[in-house]
C-alpha cells in the first residue's frame with residue numbers, strides 16, 4: 001500500500017481505478033525501436049482504431065447532445081486521416097529509430113506550436129485539437145483503456161483540470177478527483193462540490209502517472225489517498241464510510257423543517273448549480289431555491305454559442321422542476337478560468353482583472369440579449385430571478401437594465417409571454433461593496449461572491465495554491481465589506497445573500513447571520529450540514545466583534 005496526501009475539497013470516501021488523464025502532457029519515454037516495420041504497423045493500427053473510436057463517440061454525442069458538439073469529432077477524424085500528419089510521424093520513426101509513442105508526442109509538439117503561432121484565431125484554436133488526437137493515439141499505443149471512463153468506477157488523476165473537462169465527466173463512473181495542483185475555490189473544485197464528488201487537490205509531484213490503473217481509496221475529508229490498500233486499511237475506510245452514511249441519515253431527518261435559528265430568524269437556504277442535471281440532487285437535499293445558477297457552464301466546452309432556444313429549454317426545465325421556488329440565474333460570467341472556444345476572446349495577461357462577465361455582455365449585446373430573451377421566455381414557467389456578475393459601478397447596472405427593458409419590449413411586441421423578474425447583482429468586487437448604498441437604489445437583491453471578493457480584496461489569486469494561506473474569507477477586510485454591504489442594503493429594504501464558498505463555512509455562519517445575511521446558497525452536499533448549523537444557531541446575547549464596526 002502507498003499513501004499520498006493533499007487537501008480535501010469535497011468530503012466523502014470514494015474507491016475506483018486511478019485514471020491518469022492528460023498523459024500526453026507528461027514526457028513520453030524515448031524508447032529505441034529495433035523493428036521499424038513493426039512500429040509503423042503499430043502506428044497504422046492505432047490511427048485506424050482512433051478513427052473508429054471517434055466515429056463511435058460522434059454517434060453517441062449526436063444522440064445525447066447537439067450537432068455542434070458532435071462536429072468536434074468530425075474535426076478530429078479529419079485531422080487523424082490527414083496524410084501529412086501521419087507521414088510526418090512515420091518519417092520520425094524511421095529516421096530516429098524510435099517507438100511510435102515518442103514519435104507521436106514529438107510531431108504533436110511541432111504541430112501544436114505551428115497552430116499556436118498562426119494569426120487566425122480559429123486556426124490557433126486547432127492546436128488543442130492536435131493535442132487531443134495525439135493524446136488519443138498515445139493512449140491507444142500504450143494500450144490504455146481510453147474508454148475506461150465509461151466502464152467501471154474511476155478516480156480521475158491529473159496535473160490540473162479545466163472546469164469544462166470536469167463538467168464533461170460521466171457522473172455515473174467518475175467517483176472522485178485527485179489533482180497535483182489546484183485550489184479550493186477554483187471552478188474545478190467548486191464543480192466537484194456541485195457534483196458532490198470527493199476531491200483532493202494539491203498533492204504535488206508525488207502524484208505520478210505510475211499510479212495509473214491502480215485501485216485506490218480517496219478520503220475527501222482529510223485529503224488522504226490509499227493506493228492498493230491492505231485489508232486493515234480497507235476495513236477502516238469501509239467503517240468510515242458506514243459512519244458517514246449514518247451521519248447522512250441523521251441529516252436527512254432535518255429535511256422539510258423550516259430554516260429558522262433558535263432565536264427565530266428565518267433564513268433562505270438555496271443551492272448553487274451549474275446545469276439542469278444538478279436539480280434533482282438539490283431538491284432531494286431540501287434546497288428552497290437556486291441561489292446561483294452558474295449559467296456560463298452551458299457556454300463552455302463547445303465551439304459555437306448556445307442558441308436562444310437551447311438556453312430557453314434549459315432554463316424552462318429548471319424553473320419547472322423547482323416549481324414555484326426561486327431560481328436565480330446569474331448572467332454569463334465567462335472569462336478568467338471559465339473559458340470557451342465559442343467566443344474569440346483575446347489573450348490577456350491578467351484575465352481575472354480583464355474583459356469578463358458583465359464587461360463582455362455590455363459590449364457584445366447580441367450575446368447578452370440572446371441570454372436575456374431565453375431567461376424572460378422561461379420566466380413564464382416558474383419563479384426566475386436575474387443576477388448580474390462582476391459589477392463595479394451604477395452605470396453598468398443602468399446599462400444592463402436598459403438592455404433588459406429592450407428585451408422585454410421586443411418580447412411584448414412579439415406576443416411572447418413572460419413575467420416581471422427581480423434583478424439583483426453580485427458583490428464580488430470591493431467597489432460593489434463600497435458603493436452598495438448607491439447600487440441598492442437600482443436593484444432588488446444582492447448576493448456576495450466571496451470567492452472573487454476575497455481574491456480582489458486581498459490581491460491573492462484564487463487559483464494559486466501558493467497563496468492558499470493568504471487567501472481567506474476570514475480576513476477582517478472581507479468581513480467588514482460584507483457588513484458594510486448588508487447595512488447599506490437593508491437600509492434600502494433589499495435582501496442580501498452569500499453564494500461564494502464561505503456560505504458553507506461552519507466557522508463563519510453564525511457571524512454572517514448576526515451581520516444580517518438573509519440567504520445562503522451552497523453546493524448540494526452542504527445543504528443539510530448548513531441547515532443543521534442554522535437550526536442550532538442562537539444569537540441571544542451575541543455581540544459582533546468590535547473590529548467589524550467601522
Ligand code: PEP
Nearest residue numbers: 428449450451452499500
Ligand atoms: C464568487 O465569486 O464567489 C462566485 C460565487 O462566483 P464564481 O465562483 O463563479 O466566480
Ligand code: MG
Nearest residue numbers: 428449451452
Ligand atoms: Mg465570482
